[in-house]
Amino acid sequence: MNDIDPRDDRRGNEDTAVLTALAHLVDELDPPPTDLVQRVQFAIDLEDIDVEVARWVRAGSLTGVRGGQPGTITFTVDNLTLMVNFTATGERNRIDGWLVPAGEHTVEVRVSEHASATTTADDGGRFVLADVPTGTTQIVVHLVNARGERGRTVVTPTIVL
Amino acid sequence: MREVRTTGEHPPWEGLDGTERHAACIVAARAGNRQAMDVLVAELTPLVWHVARGNGLDRSTAEDVVQTVWLALLKNVDRLKEPRALVGWLVVTARREAQRTWPSQKTELPLAPEVADQLKSETGLPEDAALNDDRDHRLWRAFGRLNARCQELLRLTVLAGRSEYRAVAEALAMPRGSIGPTRGRCLTVLRGFLEQEGGSR
Numbered sequence: 001m002n003d004i005d006p007r008d009d010r011r012g013n014e015d016t017a018v019l020t021a022l023a024h025l026v027d028e029l030d031p032p033p034t035d036l037v038q039r040v041q042f043a044i045d046l047e048d049i050d051v052e053v054a055r056w057v058r059a060g061s062l063t064g065v066r067g068g069q070p071g072t073i074t075f076t077v078d079n080l081t082l083m084v085n086f087t088a089t090g091e092r093n094r095i096d097g098w099l100v101p102a103g104e105h106t107v108e109v110r111v112s113e114h115a116s117a118t119t120t121a122d123d124g125g126r127f128v129l130a131d132v133p134t135g136t137t138q139i140v141v142h143l144v145n146a147r148g149e150r151g152r153t154v155v156t157p158t159i160v161l
Numbered sequence: 162m163r164e165v166r167t168t169g170e171h172p173p174w175e176g177l178d179g180t181e182r183h184a185a186c187i188v189a190a191r192a193g194n195r196q197a198m199d200v201l202v203a204e205l206t207p208l209v210w211h212v213a214r215g216n217g218l219d220r221s222t223a224e225d226v227v228q229t230v231w232l233a234l235l236k237n238v239d240r241l242k243e244p245r246a247l248v249g250w251l252v253v254t255a256r257r258e259a260q261r262t263w264p265s266q267k268t269e270l271p272l273a274p275e276v277a278d279q280l281k282s283e284t285g286l287p288e289d290a291a292l293n294d295d296r297d298h299r300l301w302r303a304f305g306r307l308n309a310r311c312q313e314l315l316r317l318t319v320l321a322g323r324s325e326y327r328a329v330a331e332a333l334a335m336p337r338g339s340i341g342p343t344r345g346r347c348l349t350v351l352r353g354f355l356e357q358e359g360g361s362r
Contacts, residue, residue, distance in 0.1 A: 014352065015345070015348045018300070018348060018351060018352065018355070019315070019318065019319065019322070019348070021296070021297065021300055022300065022304060022315060022319060023319040023322065024297075025297060025300060025301050025304070026211070026316055026319050029301065030211075030214060030220075031207070031210075032206055032207055032210040032227070033220070033224060036206060036210070036224060036227060037202055037203050037206050039224075039228065040202045040206060040227060040228055040231045041199050041202050041203075043228050043231070043232060044198060044202070044231055044232060044235045045195065046235070049235045049236060049238070050236060051232065051235075051236060053228075053229045053232045053233065055225065055229065055261075055262075056225050058221075058222065155232065157224075157225045157228035157229060157232075158228060
């Protein structure tokens with residue numbers, strides 16, 4: 001509770017009452033999603049902690065595409081764009097992805113409570129993982145430069161598929 | 162699931178609370194204790210969430226921002242100058258990350274604080290249909306009309322008023338038992354909106 005001293009100012013009693021009601025509403029109506037802590041803990045459980053975070057680009061039409069519906073999601077960080085399309089095949093997902101700029105980058109798909117699946121993008125930046133389990137999912141891209149040398153690591157926030 | 166790694170029987174943050182507890186977790190995390198980071202995530206995710214929501218993000222975007230902030234801490238854990246200042250770092254990082262999404266990809270220009278003050282929460286607040294109490298209903302609508310700065314401040318006030326968030330009150334200089342001039346102004350505006358919503362009976 002907010003133990004604000006009502007003597008603090010002349011509207012103190014009223015403010016205290018409003019804050020107490022607000023505290024209740026914020027808890028009741030707008031708490032963090034119950035699985036968010038768990039998802040963050042999964043997202044940061046990485047071998048390499050020196051990572052760049054790609055941000056989810058939410059075009060208007062995509063807003064609300066969450067939780068199992070097939071669709072394309074775009075992530076960006078700096079000059080890198082990662083597009084991924086998820087197609088549900090029963091309990092599994094087919095993931096078609098495209099990295100720009102292209103390169104034979106290593107792509108790792110982490111799914112909570114499952115082994116990671118790893119593949120390498122082709123020289124056009126495209127990659128496919130045909131059979132990925134559903135669940136809390138994070139994509140980790142180990143970038144290579146034009147000479148094939150290992151560079152930055154980029155990760156996405158987790159998404160629930 | 163990750164194996165819980167402990168260093169002996171008692172983790173170094175055990176028995177500590179507030180700022181001391183966070184600092185002990187940061188020091189342990191730097192030494193490679195992954196459980197320490199999980200403790201921070203479990204205890205401070207509500208703080209990061211309410212900063213994101215208070216800055217006008219819808220719930221889905223707020224979830225992404227929360228994750229981005231924690232990944233950024235992971236990357237910067239060795240560079241954090243003052244482990245005791247973790248709460249302040251999280252608030253500033255969450256706010257900056259939230260503001261980055263404000264233009265909703267229409268423009269890359271950051272919003273000036275004056276604009277931020279005018280920013281109405283377009284994304285709205287969660288469904289209030291479940292509210293039976295008419296006064297709660299009006300209060301929630303009035304709260305949704307506040308500018309982003311006041312929404313964030315009042316959410317943080319609510320958190321800082323709880324004993325488990327003592328560190329929030331310390332970091333943000335919100336002494337318990339005092340409202341302070343800025344919060345006082347936000348509450349005055351809120352009371353005004355509440356009256357417009359149909360009185361404050």
